[in-house]
Amino acid sequence: MSPYHLLPKILDVVAILQPRTILDIGCGDGFIGLSIKRYVDDAIIMDGVESSQKPSSWMPAVYRNILRTDIRKQPVGQDETYDLVLILETLGDINKREGKKLLKSLIAHHGGVLISASREQWDKGDIAELGNVLFLFDAERTLVYLTKDPAKIKSLRRQRITTTILRGAKTSKTVSRIIKRVTSTKKK
Numbered sequence: 001m002s003p004y005h006l007l008p009k010i011l012d013v014v015a016i017l018q019p020r021t022i023l024d025i026g027c028g029d030g031f032i033g034l035s036i037k038r039y040v041d042d043a044i045i046m047d048g049v050e051s052s053q054k055p056s057s058w059m060p061a062v063y064r065n066i067l068r069t070d071i072r073k074q075p076v077g078q079d080e081t082y083d084l085v086l087i088l089e090t091l092g093d094i095n096k097r098e099g100k101k102l103l104k105s106l107i108a109h110h111g112g113v114l115i116s117a118s119r120e121q122w123d124k125g126d127i128a129e130l131g132n133v134l135f136l137f138d139a140e141r142t143l144v145y146l147t148k149d150p151a152k153i154k155s156l157r158r159q160r161i162t163t164t165i166l167r168g169a170k171t172s173k174t175v176s177r178i179i180k181r182v183t184s185t186k187k188k
Helices: 004-017 031-039 096-109 124-128 150-158 161-167 172-187
Strands: 021-025 045-049 065-067 084-088 113-118 132-136 141-147
Touching (some): 004 031, 004 084, 004 113, 004 141, 021 031, 031 045, 084 096, 096 113, 096 141, 124 132, 132 150, 141 150
Parallel strands (some): 021 045, 084 113
Antiparallel strands (some): 132 141
16 A cells, blocks of 8 residues: 555545546555545546455445456456556566556556656656656655656646645645544554
8 A cells, every 4th residue: 555645645646637437556455546536536437456455345335346366467457448547556566577568558558647656666767768757746755647648747737736736735634534544443
């Protein structure tokens, strides 16, 4: 799962992009998907991909479909085109060559890809060579939006998306409540 401090930025990016459909690769326990549905737009249609975790009780309410597969062994997201693909803290599980191949395929087939990864594993140089990129500031992680559409990146830059996300004015209080709720639930 993505570090909690990224949640406000992820929710802000999703709110700005306004996708109708999302594929969440490496959805884990579904917390990010649940947060998107609850605090961005409940009408977003979401599908999840996860190989390791047992589905949580809320996942059927969040994800239309949950594909149980290892993304290294089976291509994902080829049956349908999604407005946004989330790959949050999942690239660390695969080598860079396989990761770049996967990302290129996803960028070519879908509207855009939002990635978060460890800077030690995936730095700006690794991502920049993949195409049209918008780096979103984060001091600890590589957080980036990729798309095949250069006009989309220009539009996002004109909207000053990075300034909006840095300010975090829209979701920071909401996300604080989410984190408190999840933390107290996990302690029980």
